[in-house]
Amino acid sequence: MATRGRDHGRGRDRASNTELENNPTNFMTGLENMAAAMQATAAAMQATAAALGNQAGNGNGGDGRKGPMTLATFLKVNPPIFRETTNPTEADNWFQAMEQALQAQQVPENQRVEFATYQLTGEAQHWWQGTRRLLQQDDVAxxxxxxxxxxxxxxxxxxxxxxxxxxxxxxKQGQMSVAEYTNKFEELYRFSKICQGTPGDFEEWKCIKYEGGIRSDILSSVGPMEIRVFSDLVHKSRVAKECLKKAALKRNDGQELHQRKHNQNFAPRGQKFKKKGKQSAAASNGPSCQRCGSHHPNRPCRFGSALCYKCGRPGHMSWNCPQGRT
Structure with a gap:
């Protein structure tokens, strides 16, 4: 019975195919219906995939997140914590880092304040509790x-x-290195009102101000280049500093070599030269005293006699002699 049914079905298919082959119009109509069905199926599958993607994005953190996000999900990225501080730069650094973390995680606008203030601790948290009561109105974010x-x-x-x-x-750069000066400059320039717009508006001013603070020896190298891209200007300043350092070392080596040669040509004379000089002086003025070694012709030696070397009287010395200094 089953075999007869299958044979009967095959017979129907063959008859249908024969009918389509014998009737070209019916054959083309069948192909068009088949193509339309396949297109409808593909469109339905694309719509289903898009719906699933939107559902995932609106739910637990897909790339296209637009719906609510849980605080636990946001805390997984370890956002920075802010404690009470008297350093305004630290406060600004925290706020900038928190704003960047919220944007990177695509936290909805109505949840950003809640997530950011959760990271306040200590006195900062107490401050926010009082400030929130002043800002909150009718449970609106x-x-x-x-x-x-x-x-x-x-x-x-x-x-x-x-x-x-x-x-x-x-x-001013002063005694700071190029790296130290650049770090200090970048720390301060973000607080300038001129730098609050788009980077293209203040890039030239930033380069001019940077050049105005670097040392004159570096400025003489990078100034004529008229660099107006800040990163390029910093790089060229570092290169100029290294070149100046190498030139200074080379110049010092040349000076040391010249000084060494000078010392070799004019070496200091030793004790023999001094003794010889004394002997020459004594020979020109007559024989020296055998007692004191000095030359005092036509005058008795007073060495060890407690007498003034000038007037020959006791009670004083030559430097305070009543007859005046020797």
Whole structure:
């Protein structure tokens, strides 16, 4: 019975194929229907994949996350912790690092304040508890710029920022190395109002200000190049410093060699020369005294007699002789 059924089905298929082959119109219609069905199936599969991707992104941290994110997921990236500090630069560094972490993790705008303030500890946490009560209204999420304004008002007041700007304008390299000067310059320039726009707007000013603070010997090398890309200017300044250092070492080596040759040609004379000089002087003025070794012709030797060498009287010496100094 089963064999007869299969044979009967095969017979139907052969008959159908024969009918399509004998009727070209029906054959083309069948191919078109088949192609349309395949296209519909492919479209349905793409729609299903897109829906699954959006669901994953809106759920637990996909690349296209747009929905809520859990605090535990954000803490996995180890965001920085902020404690009470009197150093405004440290406060600014923390806020910049936190803002970068929130952007990298694509934390939604309405959750950023909550996640960032969770990383406040100690006195900073107490400060935020009081500030939040002033900013919170009707359980509406606090805007990120509101937190930024209050944070900088507390830990980086306008007066300190102005002082940083003045410090940048007066910054000079002095005895600092090129690396130390560059680090100090980059630490201060971000607080300048001129540098708050897009980098292309202040790149030239930044290079001019950097050149204005470096030492004159380095400036004489990099200044004529008129470099207006800051990274290139720093690199050329380091190269110029190394060249100056090598030139100074070479110059010192040449001076030491010249001094060594000079000392060899004019070596200091020893005791024999001094003794010979004394003997020559004594010979020109007559024989020396056998008692004191000095030359005092026509005058008795007073060595060891406690008499003044000038007037010959006792009670004083030649340096305080009443007749005047010898």
């Amino acid at each position: 606090i805007p990120w710029n509101a937190l930024q304004l209050e944070f900088y008002k507390k830990y980086f007041p306008k007066l300190v920022r102005t002082a940083k700007e003045l410090e940048l304008l007066q910054l």
